[in-house]
Amino acid sequence: MRINELISKRKQPFLSLEFFPPKEREAWDDFFAKVETLKSLSPLFVSITCGAGGSPQTNTVEIASRLQNDMGLETMAHLTCLGGGRPEVNTALEKLQSAGVNNVLALRGDLPKDADPADVQSDFRFASDLVAFIRSDFPDMGIGVAGYPEAHPESPTIGSDRERLKAKIEKGADFLVTQFLFDNRLYFDFVDRLRQLGVTQPVIPGVLPVLSLKSVRHILSISGASIPGRLYLDLEAAHESGGPKEVRRLGIEFARRQIRELLAGGAPGIHLYTLNQAAPCLEITEGLFD
16 A cells, blocks of 8 residues: 555554665574564554665565565665666566565665766656656555755755755655654754645654764764754763763653654654664654554
8 A cells, every 4th residue: 555545544643664674684584573573563664775776676675575565564665766777767666566565765866975966877867757757657656755854965055955855746756754853843844844835745754763872973974964962962971971871771762752742743653763673662662652
């Protein structure tokens, strides 16, 4: 079923989960065991990241199929298009549909380091081009797109970023999932501005648990996202006083509070970036979606 149909039928706030596929098959048993544990949270859907250039990695398609068909989880596969042509993207979509995966997150994809978007050969310059192709050639496919509350790092202005996002919706996207954020005010402002532009589709906020100071520093350095100064100082103080264990405790506590505030403010659901870790996700969500 298309995810937007599941959202429209849902009367209560929902949880969705994001996983990334293990590269080595030796790690698959552990991965699926963690997914099985998190299945107890009854996610409305799960998403699985995939390879660049328009073609999901072979293991992404297989894993997505197992999540969908063997585990009974409505699954959305990430699909990037930068550097890929129409034949490659068409093949990727056919493989996904044949595997019973009927939802994709349509993404442009990351540029090679120091590359200019105009210099990359592709039939799809923007994610909106990919959305238009999917809606035209695979009309039954559910389509999600990414939104950046702080604007995409490559966007010249926030206004142009919002217009680019509106184009993705106008060309056929069903809903938006935001990049992770740590300041809920950014989400609510983002939604308000999209509504002013006439975008009425669901906007699902992404929440990333901070489980170590090292990981959050790395993620912030490559994502373009920001973190409130007070939170970062608290994390540093926690590391100095109690080490990694105290940082993890504070990160889980912050994520719980963040989710509670987002839902109280009217967010339709929460997209939790699991980092393929079950235990902290269970702690974060305990009692929040009952």
